[in-house]
Amino acid sequence: MSAPDGSPVGSERSIGQLFASATTEMSSLVHDEIALAKAQLKQDVKRGATSGGAFTVAAAILLFSLPMLNFALAYGIRTWSDWNLAICFLLSFAANVLIAVVLALIGVVFAKKAKKSKGPQKVAASMKETAGVLQNAKPHPRPELGQDRERQAVEAVARSSS
Secondary structure (H helix, E strand, O other), X not given: OEOOOOOEOOOOOOHHHHHHHHHHHHHHHHHHXXXXXXXXHHHHHHHHHHHHHXXXXXXXXXXXXXXXXXXXXXXXXXXXXXXXXXXXHHHHHHHHHHHHHHHHHHHHHHHHHHHHOOHHHHXXXXXXXXXXXXXXXXXXXXXXXXXXXXXXXXXXHHHHHO
């Protein structure tokens, strides 16, 4: 079994290796949180587009189909019922309004879902929390090193960070 950087588990790793490993993991965490924010934003945009599309379709149906549908429906009702033609036109208009209301309600449902979604805010809060934890992190106390060993550790850190 080995550590993420390939060194065997249980063996002592240098400060440079530990720092490089922590930097890599931190970078990976930040990239993953950005990808999560993008995915949640994409979902919110998709919901908003669906809502806008439903509103647009409702408006188009109401505007463009009213004359043709009203005439066809009114004359159809008149043929089947022998009612006054004005009442038949009112009934055909009511049917078109009912369809538009149903589509508008679908648009409202999707708009509320898009508004309730707090995806990017959740990711931002998570990133702030991660940054807060890392700011409060303290290095593990190390035993006193000899002058020669201390110089080697500093050189290892310098090599790994460049």
